[in-house]
Amino acid sequence: MNRPYIIINCAMSADGKIASSVGSQLRISNNEDMRRVYNLRNEFDAVLVGVNTIQADNPKLTIKEEYVQNPKNPIRVILDTHCITNEDALAVDEQAKTLIITNGECDKNYKSNVEVVQCGVDYEGFIDLNQMLEILYNRGIRKLMVEGGGTVIWNFLKLGLVDDLFVFIGPMIIGGKCTPSMADGEGINQEDELINLEILEFRKIGNGLLIHYKMVK
Template sequence: MKRPYTIIISEVTVDGKLTLAKGVSSKEIMKFMDEEANRYLHETRAKVDGIMVGAETIRTDNPYLTVRYVKGKNPTRIIPTSTADIPLDANVLKKDAPTIIITTEKAPEEKIKALSEKVEVVKIGDEKVDLIKMMDFLYNRGIRTLMVEGGSTLNWNLLNLGLVDEIRIIHMPFIVGGTDTPTLVGGEGFKNLDEVIRLKLRAHFMRGSHLITEWEVKYES
């Protein structure tokens, strides 16, 4: 299988949280990012071929996923969703950048038809989106570098399948807490140290008032 070089990038609080609470938009936390941190995020967007978020992020945050703080091209927006549950007024369906919805055979045909009138819709998988086949499809479509901006379930699924090459974190200097507040990586998690994914610190630096860390993902022990 050939796949895009994949980078997870996210703003994360000191205690690892993505939002203020479950169901709350991450834009609330992102309000505290200064201009230099935002430039770093958008510089990365401008360098990749594709940008991916999960359907829950679309429903909660309604992002544009375009390049705004720097000059550069908009990457292709890619949204995996097993049931094609994307609001028809979502910002990612606007014409300012190409968008591909990746869905499944079980998605309602009426929803697929409605989305297809706005963007490209592709079925990859029966009950759930087959992420491995999806990555192969994206590579063959010319998406050779892919940026993933969450959420925590998508991050887990990609990491668990060995589909991530880097993780980049914009550190937010505060603590949120909360037992069910989403963290960088959700899912079922690993139960012992033999299974955990190891990282190697590649770089750390300041952008404005924010610490940025960049990590290489090491799937071997």
């Protein structure tokens, strides 16, 4: 299957959480790490998130000029099976192109920078990631940065559709049994199902730690 090179980038607390216990956004990264993230985005053809991240955080998914000179905003990709992304969400503003990957009809009235792309679904009723990646590849997307949330990251990892992972660990605990974590979804049941990673590099960034892993296939 033709697919882009795929990385995951995620910021989590020392206990592996990526948001508050009610799913609202928390500042886990520091400014230095944000600079790294914006520079990374600048190297990618597309950035991808799930629709829950759009609803919870309302991210713009563009690049701030204070961090990168003459940025080239990547295409924003939203996995949104039922096309519920609001017309006024920041991720569909006119600053960059956006693809909304959906399965059914879409009655929204987005601006011309937004394209709604039809895709099949998997056994869980989620967008079929293999099919979606082939669609992106056929549109010339060769480098894809997956930014969350936990359900999306889990599904990419589960299917082995990840090349590199960049995890920034902030020096705080969030806690909570049901707090979103870096990889949610159903999880594994036994040792032979473990999703194995290899650490390629780690470095301190300000008050946190960045770990670069590759996926062991």
